Amino acid sequence: MADEHETNDRKGVTRRQFMTRVGVGAVAATVVGGPPAGRAEAAQVMRPGEMAKITLWINTRRHRLLVAPRWSLLYVIRERLGLTATKVGCERGECGACTVLVDDRPIYACMLLAVEAENKKITTLEGLMQGEQIGPVQDAFIQHDAFQCGYCTCGQIMAAEGLLRKNPRPADEAIPLAVSGNLCRCGAYPQIFKAVRAAADKRGDQ
Amino acid sequence: MKPPRENIYFVDGLPVPETPQPGEKPAPWRQTRVIGKARPRVDAYERVSGTAVYPSDVILPKMLYGAILRCPHPHAKVRRVDLTAATRLPGVHAAISGDSLKVNPEWEYRTFGGPTVKSLLFDPHCRHEGEVVAAVAAETPYLARDALAGIQVDYDVLPFVTDEQQALAPDAPVIHGDSNRVGPPQVYQRGDVAKGFGEADVVLTETYHTACELHTPMELHGCVAEWDGDRLTIWESTQGVFAVQSGVAKALGLPLSKVRIIGRYMGGGFGSKLVAGKYTVIAAILARQIGRPVKLVLSREETYLAVGNRPPNHMALKAGVKKDGRLTALDFTGTGSGGAYPAGGTSLLDWQVRDLYTCPNVRCETTDVYIHAGPARPFRAPGHPQGSWALEQMMDALAHAIKMDPVQLRLKNIPAFSQARDGQPPYTTTGFAACLQEGAKAFDWQQARLKPARGKADEVWLRGVGMAGASWFLGAGFGPATVVLRVFADGSVNLNMGAADIGTGTKTVMAMVVAEELGIKSDMIQIEHADTGSTQFSGPSGGSKTVPTDAPAARAAAVAVKRQLLAMAAVQLEEKAKRLTIRDGRIHSTGASDKAVGIAELKELKRQGVIVGVGQKGPRPEGKVVVPFAAQFCEVAVNRHTGELKIVRFLGANDSGRVMSRLTYDNQVYGGITMGIGFGTTEKRYLDHGQTGKLVNRNWHDYKLPTALDVPVDMTSLPIEMPDDQANIVGAKGLGEPVTIPTAAAIANAVFHATGIRVTTTPINPVQLSRLLAQHRKKE
Numbered sequence: 001m002a003d004e005h006e007t008n009d010r011k012g013v014t015r016r017q018f019m020t021r022v023g024v025g026a027v028a029a030t031v032v033g034g035p036p037a038g039r040a041e042a043a044q045v046m047r048p049g050e051m052a053k054i055t056l057w058i059n060t061r062r063h064r065l066l067v068a069p070r071w072s073l074l075y076v077i078r079e080r081l082g083l084t085a086t087k088v089g090c091e092r093g094e095c096g097a098c099t100v101l102v103d104d105r106p107i108y109a110c111m112l113l114a115v116e117a118e119n120k121k122i123t124t125l126e127g128l129m130q131g132e133q134i135g136p137v138q139d140a141f142i143q144h145d146a147f148q149c150g151y152c153t154c155g156q157i158m159a160a161e162g163l164l165r166k167n168p169r170p171a172d173e174a175i176p177l178a179v180s181g182n183l184c185r186c187g188a189y190p191q192i193f194k195a196v197r198a199a200a201d202k203r204g205d206q
Numbered sequence: 207m208k209p210p211r212e213n214i215y216f217v218d219g220l221p222v223p224e225t226p227q228p229g230e231k232p233a234p235w236r237q238t239r240v241i242g243k244a245r246p247r248v249d250a251y252e253r254v255s256g257t258a259v260y261p262s263d264v265i266l267p268k269m270l271y272g273a274i275l276r277c278p279h280p281h282a283k284v285r286r287v288d289l290t291a292a293t294r295l296p297g298v299h300a301a302i303s304g305d306s307l308k309v310n311p312e313w314e315y316r317t318f319g320g321p322t323v324k325s326l327l328f329d330p331h332c333r334h335e336g337e338v339v340a341a342v343a344a345e346t347p348y349l350a351r352d353a354l355a356g357i358q359v360d361y362d363v364l365p366f367v368t369d370e371q372q373a374l375a376p377d378a379p380v381i382h383g384d385s386n387r388v389g390p391p392q393v394y395q396r397g398d399v400a401k402g403f404g405e406a407d408v409v410l411t412e413t414y415h416t417a418c419e420l421h422t423p424m425e426l427h428g429c430v431a432e433w434d435g436d437r438l439t440i441w442e443s444t445q446g447v448f449a450v451q452s453g454v455a456k457a458l459g460l461p462l463s464k465v466r467i468i469g470r471y472m473g474g475g476f477g478s479k480l481v482a483g484k485y486t487v488i489a490a491i492l493a494r495q496i497g498r499p500v501k502l503v504l505s506r507e508e509t510y511l512a513v514g515n516r517p518p519n520h521m522a523l524k525a526g527v528k529k530d531g532r533l534t535a536l537d538f539t540g541t542g543s544g545g546a547y548p549a550g551g552t553s554l555l556d557w558q559v560r561d562l563y564t565c566p567n568v569r570c571e572t573t574d575v576y577i578h579a580g581p582a583r584p585f586r587a588p589g590h591p592q593g594s595w596a597l598e599q600m601m602d603a604l605a606h607a608i609k610m611d612p613v614q615l616r617l618k619n620i621p622a623f624s625q626a627r628d629g630q631p632p633y634t635t636t637g638f639a640a641c642l643q644e645g646a647k648a649f650d651w652q653q654a655r656l657k658p659a660r661g662k663a664d665e666v667w668l669r670g671v672g673m674a675g676a677s678w679f680l681g682a683g684f685g686p687a688t689v690v691l692r693v694f695a696d697g698s699v700n701l702n703m704g705a706a707d708i709g710t711g712t713k714t715v716m717a718m719v720v721a722e723e724l725g726i727k728s729d730m731i732q733i734e735h736a737d738t739g740s741t742q743f744s745g746p747s748g749g750s751k752t753v754p755t756d757a758p759a760a761r762a763a764a765v766a767v768k769r770q771l772l773a774m775a776a777v778q779l780e781e782k783a784k785r786l787t788i789r790d791g792r793i794h795s796t797g798a799s800d801k802a803v804g805i806a807e808l809k810e811l812k813r814q815g816v817i818v819g820v821g822q823k824g825p826r827p828e829g830k831v832v833v834p835f836a837a838q839f840c841e842v843a844v845n846r847h848t849g850e851l852k853i854v855r856f857l858g859a860n861d862s863g864r865v866m867s868r869l870t871y872d873n874q875v876y877g878g879i880t881m882g883i884g885f886g887t888t889e890k891r892y893l894d895h896g897q898t899g900k901l902v903n904r905n906w907h908d909y910k911l912p913t914a915l916d917v918p919v920d921m922t923s924l925p926i927e928m929p930d931d932q933a934n935i936v937g938a939k940g941l942g943e944p945v946t947i948p949t950a951a952a953i954a955n956a957v958f959h960a961t962g963i964r965v966t967t968t969p970i971n972p973v974q975l976s977r978l979l980a981q982h983r984k985k986e
Binding site: 071075078079083085087092125138145148150154180 | 246260263347425709881913
């Protein structure tokens with residue numbers, strides 16, 4: 001793996017300044033989350049091109065990784081770890097194809113740096129599986145044909161999963177709202193609503 | 207014989223292999239066990255479990271990431287490209303430009319009925335923003351983007367024109383040759399429109415505008431290219447692996463046999479992924495130069511600039527009607543632009559006007575112009591939704607003018623033959639009247655129209671209903687297409703076809719066809735598809751062709767293996783083959799009930815190990831034309847203060863022949879309506895005509911797709927099922943395009959019913975609607 005480098009002749013925020021800001025963010029986070037204080041200080045003194053040693057908890061497994069500070073969580077999950085159910089659609093928080101759960105809340109993985117996701121519980125679509133066994137939301141998507149090309153589907157399922165973890169008995173109106181941050185260009189929305197309804201009802205019965 | 211004609215999807219007039227032979231045509235299915243049923247997709251598990259590997263998911267050992275530097279100006283000449291700084295960056299393995307290559311491959315643009323324009327892969331004359339200038343490959347996508355920033359380019363920035371209406375002004379900068387006309391105006395004429403208008407009781411004239419729409423499929427355009435010696439393999443997100451193969455082979459001067467394209471899954475295309483992209487060839491060049499695989503996936507912004515669009519169109523329509531509802535004349539003129547190269551700016555724009563309704567006197571004239579903007583590509587029913595926007599609103603206005611129900615007006619003008627085609631061939635089947643009648647009934651149209659449309663003065667939401675009809679140009683599919691079936695000794699089946707499954711459920715339909723014909727379960731069938739290295743030829747999945755093309759081929763292949771299986775069973779059971787049938791994987795005698803054998807128990811099959819059946823798309827019906835029809839009905843509510851538009855419910859009635867797979871059929875209908883809602887109410891490309899000529903809205907934040915909150919929860923799919931046994935041996939016509947054609951016009955008609963305002967420009971968004979409502983209040 002090549003070292004990340006710095007282009008010094010460019011104007012604007014340098015990576016170093018940027019990292020410092022991220023470091024400050026991490027210090028602020030200590031108040032709430034309480035990761036070891038030393039790590040935040042280490043981030044503040046990172047030199048250009050240096051890789052950050054981080055730990056990500058993804059689908060209950062611990063991954064110890066060297067990442068460039070600017071790498072998005074999406075890039076690390078998808079291209080470095082090969083968990084390709086997290087799709088790339090826009091890389092700017094518009095489409096939801098990269099939706100994962102961070103501490104059980106649906107989050108666009110493209111909008112979070114990998115270094116920001118340290119010590120959080122990250123769940124990708126692969127994390128809804130038990131071996132080859134699919135989860136109830138996935139099964140409902142199959143039964144209701146809630147997709148066409150399938151490319152947005154993993155993100156739709158994660159958004160639905162996030163809804164049901166927070167609100168196991170959602171009202172009908174809550175469902176379109178919950179997946180409204182996930183674009184489907186094929187337009188399978190009505191079936192997605194039905195699938196999420198069915199998955200919710202099935203959970204409610206158990 | 208006429209010379210071959212290059213259509214947007216296929217070459218017409220070339221002899222192609224076809225089965226079955228005359229006399230061997232299998233009887234139409236009567237009672238079906240599998241076909242038409244609501245069964246989950248055969249690849250549903252893969253798609254919801256994340257195990258489906260899309261081309262952009264591919265990760266190979268030693269793989270690098272490519273990126274493309276694009277021209278930031280709508281019109282410029284590249285004077286010099288300096289790659290030095292980029293190549294010095296650590297982690298960057300290659301940087302290329304037109305000058306750095308030994309051969310800068312030729313790149314050709316052409317359109318049906320238009321000229322061919324030759325360009326280069328890296329053309330120093332950049333005629334649109336987003337034209338490729340240089341490319342790099344690096345260890346990570348981040349480093350690749352850094353490298354792009356390190357490339358120094360000197361441009362001569364040139365005057366531009368990005369407004370298709372200004373492009374024909376005498377002082378407009380020309381894009382090719384000496385005029386911005388792509389060719390002479392295309393004129394179609396039948397009867398005498400002047401005479402027709404003379405006979406009319408009511409004549410109306412209106413102008414209509416449709417904004418440029420961008421495909422933006424969820425999966426970005428892109429590929430992974432890998433060389434193994436002189437053999438190239440590309441995983442490409444595409445609707446047609448064979449079309450990409452020929453494009454890449456031509457650009458790189460390779461034999462087809464050395465280029466393998468794999469596209470087993472793909473995340474949407476809608477016409478924008480029918481052919482090889484420049485990025486495909488660039489990835490291959492980078493990979494070869496470095497000796498490592500290269501993944502080159504475009505950014506979302508690049509897909510807005512450089513991989514196609516639905517052209518913007520301006521239309522004028524004059525129509526005459528008698529009081530009894532018979533159309534007497536239609537006079538249509540349309541202009542449009544497919545961007546900086548010949549790309550079909552007015553392709554099929556006038557087809558609905560020419561062919562949908564009975565009308566003896568029709569004149570259509572279309573003019574395609576160049577502008578300095580990204581070239582168009584076919585977009586789900588090219589030209590049709592735009593033409594429908596004009597024609598179907600005009601039909602609504604005519605009905606209003608003669609005080610006739612819009613459904614009734616359309617029913618008065620249903621043709622039994624295609625008026626605009628040479629020889630005016632009859633349709634094999636037409637369910638257009640049934641779409642209108644049964645759709646209206648299921649929607650409760652008459653009752654819905656009677657409800658007080660404008661509402662009381664103090665009501666905020668004005669409600670209305672609207673409808674529109676449609677046909678799609680191509681319903682017959684087109685060959686060649688081959689499917690090969692192999693039956694193994696245990697009775698399981700391998701189905702091999704080249705067609706892509708672009709999300710329409712192609713694999714599911716084909717498995718259902720084989721399961722139906724062979725009397726086996728779908729889960730006994732494994733499908734290999736969309737791989738030029740290991741599957742059979744089929745054209746790209748576009749033009750609603752896949753079911754009417756590849757499903758007959760699949761049935762023909764099944765018939766071929768069935769014949770062999772029955773012959774084997776006949777020997778083993780000592781029974782005549784024609785008295786044998788297959789059910790639940792067992793071959794039974796229709797006469798003697800004790801004579802039965804499982805496919806897996808056939809001794810001859812065990813001995814051979816495998817049997818093979820080959821099927822090809824059958825011939826098109828002679829002297830007739832296969833056309834699918836549709837009608838859509840909707841209810842809307844308009845906020846009289848803010849112009850907000852709520853789409854309350856939608857119904858789509860479709861005659862696409864036999865329903866092959868009910869779940870994927872309904873899914874197409876809802877998806878088509880959703881895309882039509884986008885075309886009609888949210889989507890518009892904005893170019894900065896006055897100042898920079900650049901694309902203003904180049905992301906999903908500024909360019910709005912319909913979200914889950916923009917579609918009605920209440921959507922109904924009403925199949926008008928009439929198996930078309932003349933069309934092909936499965937009885938199905940294309941569905942994927944007719945489902946999106948009438949949507950926008952139906953919404954506009956409902957908005958008129960609700961507000962009394964005729965909105966003739968897309969999109970009907972709150973910005974436009976609130977302005978029109980304010981003007982309307984002043985008038986009242």
